Amino acid sequence: MSSNDDQDDLKPSATPGYKPTGTAKTADEYAQLDAEDESLARWKASLGITAGVSTGDTSGPRVTVLTLELDSPTLPPGKTLVFDLNDSAKLADTKKNPIIIKEGVEYNVRITFKVNHSIISGVRYIQLVKRAGIKVDKLEQMLGSYGPQAEPYTKNFDVEESPSGLVARSGSYNVRSRVVDDDGEVYADWEWSFKLAKEW
Structure with missing residues (x-):
């Protein structure tokens, strides 16, 4: 499927000063930690963490990625580039039949995901x-930190420009x-795969 080089490239960059905890806590366990600290309580509330609120079933994945979307103001009306x-x-199918991206246009990536229980x-x-x-x-985009909630989160990435020229369009x-x-x-x-072309 992929080489060891790919695995190295797909590792996240190290965050200075961060040490992996090794054990995940539930939202309720986090709500109980340092409960007397008001500023920490406000930060936890911004993540949807409040004491006594059950996060439901804690089995299954902590995060479910729903869609990845490429958006551009140059897309024809009604055309969408969404990966479900x-x-x-x-x-x-997108590995065998690459999607077409117009060369030299601004676009941004949008990801939608659900945080389930932690x-x-x-x-x-x-x-x-x-x-070839x-x-x-290589793109690495920080999504951030989130608490569980019923509604999905959506994160828009910075605007980028697709490559252009004959060489970019080949292959x-x-x-x-x-x-x-x-x-x-x-x-x-x-x-997934894509090709660059003169039009969408």
Whole structure:
């Protein structure tokens, strides 16, 4: 599936001063910690962590990545570029039939995910792009820290510009995407392909 070099490239950057805890706590356990500290209580409340609020079933994944979307003001009306991570057949098809991205346009990536039952911290999206087996780009975007809630979170990445020119348009690009936290826990890992063209 991938080489050891890929595994190294898909590891998150080290956060200075961060030491992995090794054991995850539930939201209720975090709510009880340092309960008398008012500023900490306000920060925990901003993450949806309050004492006595049950986070429900603690089995299953802490994070469920729902979609990855590429958005651009130049997209024709009605056209969307959305990867539904729950549709494995469609994801597998994008490896064989690359999506088309217009060259030289501004676009941004948007990710939607659900935090199920535990606090998550230092979560990142990592994207490794190769062409003909050679790494041509790597993106690492911090998603942040979140508490569990019923509604999904959406994170918009910074605007980027797609490459352009004859060389950029020749061949397809293979992408490996991963959502991982500072502790190295992988929440999603998938592959897809794209081609650059003069039009969408």
